[in-house]
Amino acid sequence: MTTSSKSALALLLSLGAATLAFAQTPPTNETSPTAASSPHQRDVTSTNANEAAPADNPDPASASTPHQKDVTASKSHADKQKMMKDCVAQEQARDSGMSKDDAKKTCMNRQSKTKSE
Numbered sequence: 001m002t003t004s005s006k007s008a009l010a011l012l013l014s015l016g017a018a019t020l021a022f023a024q025t026p027p028t029n030e031t032s033p034t035a036a037s038s039p040h041q042r043d044v045t046s047t048n049a050n051e052a053a054p055a056d057n058p059d060p061a062s063a064s065t066p067h068q069k070d071v072t073a074s075k076s077h078a079d080k081q082k083m084m085k086d087c088v089a090q091e092q093a094r095d096s097g098m099s100k101d102d103a104k105k106t107c108m109n110r111q112s113k114t115k116s117e
Helices: 003-023 039-046 066-072 077-094 100-116
Strands: none
Touching: 077 100
8 A cells, every 4th residue: 555545545534524523413401491392391391499498497306297206306325214114014914924134125125126216
């Protein structure tokens, strides 16, 4: 192959590559509401959602639901001891042959299950 034929071949290859590059279509913005496939989707995606206002008080005890308030409420050591004592008494009342240690283990297991739920 001669130098002029190599140059002609390189010129043809570069012209072909340039033609392919210009023939490409530009990508569309698929996140815009007009990219949705139906009028309903366009209506829904163009509407701004109303968000809840942030809480005035960032304290966990100001949680919005009663369950959250119960979970996040900090109990004093005395309250926890009373709850444990009441639980042990209930367990021993259910099973009169249960030892205090076994009743306490049952209550501890119940508390750990309640915390994990």
